[in-house]
Amino acid sequence: MAETIEALERRIDELRVAVREAVLAGDPALASARRAELKRAEQAWEDALTAATALASPVLAGPVLAGPVLAGTVSAGTVPASPGETAEPSGSLLPLREQVYEALSLLQVPAAPKLIATVHEAFFGSTFPTTKVTSLKRDEERSFRTAPFARPYYICAALSADYLSPSRGLLAVSTWPMERRVIGSLSPRVDFLTAAIRVADAIERIPTPPLSARRLLQRFAASIPGAAPGPGSAPAGPDRVKPDVVRRAADAELSVHADADSRMRKEAADRARRQLADAEQLFGSKLQPVTEETGPVGEG
């Protein structure tokens, strides 16, 4: 059962890419065939999840910090359940948008669907296929345009600082200040370090953090100088990565980028508030605005 769900999620990701490739290559027959396969895989996933839920103990809803981990993980690699944990499949009763909101609220920075799903699985006990997350942004925009500000929050885009266009692959929360929802050239790294700190904080709040959470922190630590145990010692398993070490290392690097990043984000946010209507501030500008930043075009 565990293999089925996990394998289906990987297959769905691959099929999504295959559909895109076929469409961009101008091959409609192939694209149709791939779309049909994708639908079948998504349906199979739903069925598998329903079957798993039917077997599970009372469904977990809301922030759950207990041990059980949904067997179908979308984080890197397979995660075999350690002896002390039951790999009990469970599902969330919350709609997808609320689950995404939970995960983003923990991270407090714009994030990609894959990270959002991993965070939700690590700290809220259930996960979801990344394919559903990518269509969520479209649905949220439609909902906003139909009835602006009707909902307390929207899952929205992060905007690139230069053209205020939606930054591909990133989701944010509409109630965040504009400065947090624009992406300058240093912002991807800054947000990564900030996310590491938030994950470290969240782990420290749990008496017995689940393996998936510790693995997530380990993955962050692997890319932050000074966050993982040094070379020469045994390879950093999840047990050897310490939240406060990760936090201090991330803070140290953040101090190098923070000022420049804040300046860029503030300037971009001011521009967005000046130039864009409400819907564009949340979901990005589709046109190419003329800004001071574009410089002399066509100098060739």
Place this chain on the structure above:
Amino acid sequence: MNSDQLPGPVEARLDRLRGRALPVNHNARTISALAANPGCPRRALMDAAGVDKQKIAAHIGYPAPFGQSRFAITRGNAFEARVKENGAAQLLTLLRDRLDLDLAEVGYTDFNDVGGNPSRELRHVRTRQGLIGPHYAPRTLFDHPLLRLRVGGRHAYLEPDLIALRLDGTFHVIEIKSFPVIDGQADPAKVAAAAIQSAVYVRALRDLIADAGGDPGRVSHETILIAPRDFASQPVATSLDVRKQLGVLDRQLVRMTKIEALLEPYPETLTFDLDPDDDGTPRRPREELAAAIAVVPADYAPECLVTCELCFACRAEAAGSTGALGKSVREDLGGIEYNAQVLALARGQLPSAEQAEIAVQLLRAAQLREQLLGEAVP
């Protein structure tokens, strides 16, 4: 913006040649292959016009034997995505180690489109601004910048995976591939291909900087190859020194014929259009397309089998010709074109004046063969 593009008439003729379809981009592989066989007019014209050789070969009944499988493409994309995700976390870790990047060198800009607009001209302008313009955000990594290279008098757009710009002004080309590097060793043919491809990007980037009045030496001949370690997804970075490839490429680019000269012998109405219907299925009669293609001669050699999608068609056409056996074979046979002629001379047929010299050698070879095998030339 396109002041360097060719005058209208040539562009129009190439459009006509290609037909309705959108032009297929050159990439570094096709340019390096093109430069390797500059003597083939058919290939040179089709690549200049951006013709989809894969589709044409399939329609005339000779589908190409290669091209990446869907799974290889998916696997490659997935690996690249993993390397670049989370603010290029893995990529930065690799480059901090391999290139000694400073802690501050983390800037990341995406050139895959310009505010959602995928136009190549726009992307190229923005790439130029980003790489050499004075007023630009803190920069280190450029994702899919769009470069241009002059090929046969025309501009081809090229798209390296990444370019790194150091604080000291040095540029490094970075390519991400999905073939595995096992114990520090990878498939030599694939590494060689990656090296040539990187050299093409280095050349294009050097030209861009030189055109802007800068020092092309700022582009390092050391390029980076990022590939998975073993068969797991962990990426590993290797340095490639592409000076040799650059030398070969430069020599070949200089030798390539200009496109106007190539187009000259052919009627203005010549076209390789497929006349696709709404589903994209070609409607042009197979024989008509084959006849159009035959108007432009090819220069088939066995090397074509790994570099050009039309190889089977041209090989069938060249069947019985000495050149189809290999580039040096025709030279060795004194320039005689057809196998049948060679065999006839070997059997003792009277040679023409130009053939006299090679006929002597062929008769001698036939004698030796008969002594060894005990039978005459069939």
